[in-house]
Amino acid sequence: MNNPALEIQIIAVIVAVACALPGVFLVLRGMAMMADAITHTILLGIVMAFFVTEDLSSPYLILGAALMGVFTVWLTELLHQTKLLGKDASIGVVFPLLFSIAIILISRYAGSVHLDTDSVLLGELAFAPFDRLLVFGVDIGAKAIYVMGIILLIAVIAVIVFFKELQIATFDPALAAALGFSPVLIHYGLMTMVSVTAVGAFEAVGSILVVAFMVGPPITAYLLTNHLKKMLVISAGIGAFNGIVGFQLAMLADVSIAGMMAVVTGLVFLLVFIIAPEKGLYTGMKRRKMQKKEFEKALKNLL
Amino acid sequence: MSSLIQLFSDYTLQIVALGSGVLGLLSGVIGSFAVLRKQSLLGDAISHAALPGICLAFMLTGIKSSEVLLLGALISGLIGTFFIIKIVNYSNIKYDNALAFILSIFFGLGLVLLTYIQKLPNANQAGLKNFIFGQSSALLIQDVEWMIGIGSVMLVLVFLFWKEFKLLAFDEVFAESIGFSTQKINLLLSGMIVLTIILGLQTVGVVLMSALLIGPAVAARQWTNRLNIMVFLAAIFGSVSGIVGTVISSVVTKMPTGPTIVLVLSMIVLFSLLFAPGRGMIWTLYLRNRQKHYLKEKLKTEEGAA
Numbered sequence: 001m002n003n004p005a006l007e008i009q010i011i012a013v014i015v016a017v018a019c020a021l022p023g024v025f026l027v028l029r030g031m032a033m034m035a036d037a038i039t040h041t042i043l044l045g046i047v048m049a050f051f052v053t054e055d056l057s058s059p060y061l062i063l064g065a066a067l068m069g070v071f072t073v074w075l076t077e078l079l080h081q082t083k084l085l086g087k088d089a090s091i092g093v094v095f096p097l098l099f100s101i102a103i104i105l106i107s108r109y110a111g112s113v114h115l116d117t118d119s120v121l122l123g124e125l126a127f128a129p130f131d132r133l134l135v136f137g138v139d140i141g142a143k144a145i146y147v148m149g150i151i152l153l154i155a156v157i158a159v160i161v162f163f164k165e166l167q168i169a170t171f172d173p174a175l176a177a178a179l180g181f182s183p184v185l186i187h188y189g190l191m192t193m194v195s196v197t198a199v200g201a202f203e204a205v206g207s208i209l210v211v212a213f214m215v216g217p218p219i220t221a222y223l224l225t226n227h228l229k230k231m232l233v234i235s236a237g238i239g240a241f242n243g244i245v246g247f248q249l250a251m252l253a254d255v256s257i258a259g260m261m262a263v264v265t266g267l268v269f270l271l272v273f274i275i276a277p278e279k280g281l282y283t284g285m286k287r288r289k290m291q292k293k294e295f296e297k298a299l300k301n302l303l
Numbered sequence: 304m305s306s307l308i309q310l311f312s313d314y315t316l317q318i319v320a321l322g323s324g325v326l327g328l329l330s331g332v333i334g335s336f337a338v339l340r341k342q343s344l345l346g347d348a349i350s351h352a353a354l355p356g357i358c359l360a361f362m363l364t365g366i367k368s369s370e371v372l373l374l375g376a377l378i379s380g381l382i383g384t385f386f387i388i389k390i391v392n393y394s395n396i397k398y399d400n401a402l403a404f405i406l407s408i409f410f411g412l413g414l415v416l417l418t419y420i421q422k423l424p425n426a427n428q429a430g431l432k433n434f435i436f437g438q439s440s441a442l443l444i445q446d447v448e449w450m451i452g453i454g455s456v457m458l459v460l461v462f463l464f465w466k467e468f469k470l471l472a473f474d475e476v477f478a479e480s481i482g483f484s485t486q487k488i489n490l491l492l493s494g495m496i497v498l499t500i501i502l503g504l505q506t507v508g509v510v511l512m513s514a515l516l517i518g519p520a521v522a523a524r525q526w527t528n529r530l531n532i533m534v535f536l537a538a539i540f541g542s543v544s545g546i547v548g549t550v551i552s553s554v555v556t557k558m559p560t561g562p563t564i565v566l567v568l569s570m571i572v573l574f575s576l577l578f579a580p581g582r583g584m585i586w587t588l589y590l591r592n593r594q595k596h597y598l599k600e601k602l603k604t605e606e607g608a609a
């Protein structure tokens with residue numbers, strides 16, 4: 001495989017699908033902003049693990065980032081539990097602090113290595129194929145494909161194996177607890193999954209756009225269906241579509257690939273938001289008009 | 304000591320510190336209402352949503368003056384807010400999800416425009432990226448004058464609409480029932496939040512601006528239960544962290560301004576959460592311990608009596 005354009009699209013699709021799966025549960029729990037916080041703070045985990053290992057391709061970086069993601073969730077909930085500040089405010093206090101520490105560490109100590117804030121925050125998918133995976137000296141393709149592929153595989157297996165636990169903990173945490181599933185454990189498991197996905201994806205698409213792929217396709221699918229399984233499949237499909245179309249448009253205009261993928265994600269949502277068969281804006285307006293007419297008629301008959 | 308005096312007589316630093324101080328004061332005041340209304344994270348979404356506006360304004364005019372760019376930021380920030388409100392109103396998508404969605408999509412659009420601009424032959428674009436993390440050393444005296452001008456107007460507005468804002472912050476339904484148009488007050492407040500964020504973009508950047516809105520208010524809330532004192536304290540906390548953060552970032556090399564201000568602010572927040580009398584964590588722990596002790600003692604004496 002020595003076709004960068006094809007490889008980039010494969011990576012884009014894998015990243016999009018891997019983000020969409022945990023994203024569905026995030027959206028259903030209304031926790032998208034927590035994901036936003038995590039995608040920022042994992043940077044600190046990466047930086048700290050980097051200072052220990054001094055190797056940017058070390059697997060400990062993923063470990064450090066995942067731990068930092070879970071730490072963020074824990075710290076936010078700890079603050080919130082003191083009842084001294086609201087949930088949104090605790091997110092707003094924790095993530096800027098951890099993120100600021102990361103930025104300061106990077107600008108002070110890591111200036112000479114390839115770990116700059118731009119690449120972490122913004123990502124550059126076009127460079128992903130340059131980082132090859134060599135097995136016994138044989139080039140078997142871009143490394144990002146394998147890294148994200150494994151993360152995607154773990155996500156798929158986790159969703160299949162823990163489907164009923166995730167479902168019940170998402171829609172009825174009290175029932176889950178009563179039945180003996182620990183909602184807390186499932187909650188932290190999901191957050192770990194989000195952190196791992198984010199750290200795998202940030203190199204390709206940047207930490208802020210990871211949020212677009214985690215939130216965009218699931219809320220689009222949410223407008224199209226009320227079934228969890230269908231929502232998972234539709235989200236993955238929309239994510240993959242956004243990835244490929246975004247790449248093509250970005251090539252056409254010669255701009256940021258990840259950025260264009262986010263823009264396409266936004267446009268697809270807008271389209272669905274307007275024309276969705278049951279929950280769309282258009283149907284809603286038509287329904288309201290019809291109700292108005294029927295009500296008028298009923299009123300006239302009554303008089 | 305002489306180096307300190309030299310430092311504070313530095314004209315650039317004076318301007319920059321003044322700018323950050325004014326910014327901190329404003330975001331303390333406006334942020335208090337945002338936090339009390341549980342709209343803390345709206346600021347995060349708005350600041351990210353401002354990025355495409357900055358780029359578009361530059362593309363359309365080719366000028367890199369703050370007024371033009373910030374006008375673009377203002378417009379796209381308002382459009383982002385409008386979208387968030389419409390998504391929540393016209394579908395059953397949760398507020399948090401809508402925020403994160405608009406935030407990331409607008410930021411993505413901003414990136415697309417940014418990479419497009421970078422390929423233009425116009426060499427003037429170099430500073431646009433500074434809006435992501437902020438670069439207060441680029442502040443000019445005119446920028447600070449703008450800040451002070453717009454800031455004064457907003458402070459006067461807060462003073463004039465004090466009881467309306469207070470009502471809205473604590474009991475929206477009551478405000479509506481006694482005849483205030485909560486929609487209009489809400490719009491005014493949201494508009495001021497957007498404006499404050501836009502003013503801060505140059506100094507702290509889009510990623511961290513929301514922290515400046517939330518931090519002072521959260522810290523101030525711990526020390527008092529009165530709104531006027533809270534707003535006053537938030538203004539002080541905000542401006543102190545703005546000034547101290549800016550000074551540190553200009554004295555120590557390779558200290559980006561935005562993150563340094565957030566760091567100083569976070570120290571104030573942490574201190575307040577821990578040590579504020581009556582509410583703070585240490586205080587609560589002490590009270591709980593004393594209660595435990597008291598109960599134990601009482602149990603002992605009762606056992607003795609029995």
